[in-house]
Amino acid sequence: MEEKWIRDPLSGILLSIAFIGYGLYIVLAAIGTADWDQWWGYLAIAMGFPLAIEFPIRYLTPGFRMRGGPFTRQIIGVILICIGIGGIFGFEEWWPALLFIAIGWAILTFSLWRWQTPKKPKRPRQ
Numbered sequence: 858m859e860e861k862w863i864r865d866p867l868s869g870i871l872l873s874i875a876f877i878g879y880g881l882y883i884v885l886a887a888i889g890t891a892d893w894d895q896w897w898g899y900l901a902i903a904m905g906f907p908l909a910i911e912f913p914i915r916y917l918t919p920g921f922r923m924r925g926g927p928f929t930r931q932i933i934g935v936i937l938i939c940i941g942i943g944g945i946f947g948f949e950e951w952w953p954a955l956l957f958i959a960i961g962w963a964i965l966t967f968s969l970w971r972w973q974t975p976k977k978p979k980r981p982r983q
Contacts, residue, residue, distance in 0.1 A: 867914065871907035878903035901941030908934025909962065916969050935962050 882899035885891035891899065912931040939955040 867911070867918075871911055874907045875903050878906060895945050898941040898944035901937040901944065905934040905937025905941060909938060910934075912966055913969055931962075931966060935959050 879900055882891055882896070882903065886893050886896070908930045911934070936959075939959055943951055943955060
């Protein structure tokens with residue numbers, strides 16, 4: 858039986874990006890640049906970023922494509938990023954910007970999906 862990381866190395870790469878991102882937060886918090894009280898916001902961003910970039914990477918790289926597309930993971934990723942940013946900087950001031958980012962990411966995703974989806978041939982009228 859072939860291991861998952863050999864069949865799909867992109868999943869391992871994205872998981873390592875999440876660990877590296879959160880590790881960088883721990884370093885920044887240890888030196889006093891980031892606040893320890895906002896650990897959950899940074900964790901949400903570190904977990905959401907790889908999920909959000911998975912769909913564009915998979916659809917732009919033919920060797921990593923999945924059937925059905927990882928839409929759900931991408932939506933969860935964008936939501937996690939928005940929650941993390943809002944938790945760190947405050948939702949009161951940032952919600953319009955986060956809303957525009959989420960809408961823009963959804964448009965980008967749909968555009969990539971439509972661009973990469975093969976067109977069905979039209980049936981001749983009889």
